Amino acid sequence: MTGRNKPDPALVKGWCPGALRPMETGDGFLVRVRLTAGVLSADLAQELADLSRRYGNELIDLSQRGNLQLRGVEVENLGPLQDRLADLGLLDRDAATEAVRNIVPPPLAGLDPTAAIDGRALCAALETRLAEETALHALPAKFGFVVDDGGRLALDDVAVDVRLSGVKTADGPRVLLEVAIAPAVWRPIAVAPVEDAVDRAADLARAVVRLRDKDAAPRRMWEVAKTFGLDALFEAAGFGETLAVVAPLAPRLCGPEAVLGDHTHAALPFIGLGAPFGRFTADQLALLGDLAGERAIGEIRLTPWRAVLIPGVKPEKMPRIRPWIAAGRFVFAADDPRLAVVSCAGASGCRSASVEARADGETLAPLARKLAKSGMTLHVSGCEKGCAHPGPAAVTLTGRDGAYDLVRDGRAWDEPTMRGLTLEESASALTDLAPF
Ligand code: SF4
Known part of the structure; x- marks a missing residue:
């Protein structure tokens, strides 16, 4: 070694x-x-x-x-x-460069004819700047960017720190820069020519590094904005008080519901395949590589919605995947209850677990879906480390000594409101919490 x-x-x-x-x-x-711009080639998948x-x-x-x-x-x-x-x-080249390359790309970057900008090129340019400007390596670990090309799929629900969105204006394509003032709540701050967008994003990131020099505590953009105020942020970034006015983006599709399933009859054909509980097996990934290589354009696109897209698949090329979907090996329907649950491997896959988190998550999925019509509502964690979902969930079941502790609106390690529940008692608690 x-x-x-x-x-x-x-x-x-x-x-x-x-x-x-x-x-x-x-x-x-x-x-x-x-992976740069979320593009996974068929060969790389294999x-x-x-x-x-x-x-x-x-x-x-x-x-x-x-x-x-x-x-x-x-x-x-x-x-x-x-x-x-x-x-x-x-x-x-080093861990700091790797850590700063935190960009969520548009899932159809470079392929979508309705996009305002080439999201793939913008992702690559931003990634290069983040890697090369070593001053930016002082950004906090989770600080991230989202690039939205303004095309068919929106990335409104991604909780990162700076958003760069392609917009169509009377003067041609531009990039709208926004900062998060709360998780996934955006404040527009500037409109830049496409060729200047990376510079403006770097200005903002540098300002965060500079402001944090004075107080190391805030780690996310919304915390920086709250601690120092937006005016201080804009001043440090050299933005002044400005904001050019742009028409709001038209509502677009967003989230797993927008991509899962068969979209092969659309103008930009693709299929969307979800990873049950956010996880593929090696065999599934290899199959995705086969499909993309033999029946599509040779690429798999990764999304932030626990799903991948295979663009360019023709409807007649679908049969090979059908048995896998029928067997539940992929999430294919937007109403699949498994989308409501995230879980770790549990006792079968991890020596720290005393409960079968994954299997129990599957059992509880229909009840988890009843807590809300969309989104992830239940985190089943094998232990208090919460590896599968470090963030809060509406309900978290944390395994401890062969039973579950139940946490409301918190993380796996937060104070539970109920302790020592069996699986049946956990199901009963979820039933009681459901709004109908
Ligand atoms: S949360 Fe605990 S049980 Fe689950 S994978 Fe992490 S360490 Fe293992």
Whole structure:
């Protein structure tokens, strides 16, 4: 194992893992692979499926920011895995560069004829700037950007810090810059020519770094805005008080409901396949690679909605995937109750768990769906580490000593309102919480 490959114990416990900075979880190390503009080639899908079989536990997460995470990597396999990722061009020069490349791309970047801008090119340019401007490496770990090309699919629900959206104006395409003033609540601040958009985004990011020098506490844009005020942020970024007026973007489709299923008869054909509980097996990823390579344009697109898209599939090419969908191996329908639940592997896949979180999540999914008509409402966690979903959920069931503690509107490690529930008692508690 080379020095590069040795995991630094001081680093691996963070919540923002990468390939150079793997995170230790109950089922081994988690190695996150960040793909530029969310584009996964068919060949690369096969490679990653193979690496997951060889060095991991054949489970691959699709993260909420559209990254792939190989799970269950033993410490002695980290070096060989990183070496192979380097061969594939998937390893950054250092952990700081890797960590700052936090961009959620438009799922159909570069393919959507209705888009205002080329989102793929903008993602690549922003990524290059973040990697090369080392002053920006001081951004807090979770600080992120979203690029929305203004096309068919919106990214309104993605809780990152700065949003760059393509807009069509009378003067041609422009980029609207917005900052988050609360999770997924946006404040427009400037409109820039496309060629200046990366500079303006870097100005904002630099301002955050500078302001945090004075007070290291705020980590997300909405916290920075609250702590220092928007005026101070704009001044530090050199934006003045400005905001050019743009017409609001027309409402567009957003979320898993917008992409799951068969869209092969649309002008831009694709199929949307969800990862049950946010996780594929190596075999599923390999199948997606087969489909994309043999029956479509050779690309898989990752989304932040626990789903991938295979663009360019023709309706007559669908039969091979049908048996997998029929067997429930992919989420294909927008009303699939599994979309309401996120869970970790549980006792079958992790030595820290005392409950079968994944299987129990599946059992509870119909009840979880009754808590709200859309979105994720239930997190079933094998233990208080909450690996599968570090954020809050409407209801979290945290495994402890073979039973569940129930947390309302909180995280796996928050104070529970009920303790020591069996699966049946958990189901009963969920039933009581449902609004009808
Ligand atoms: S949350 Fe789940 S995967 Fe993470 S350590 Fe606990 S049991 Fe394991």
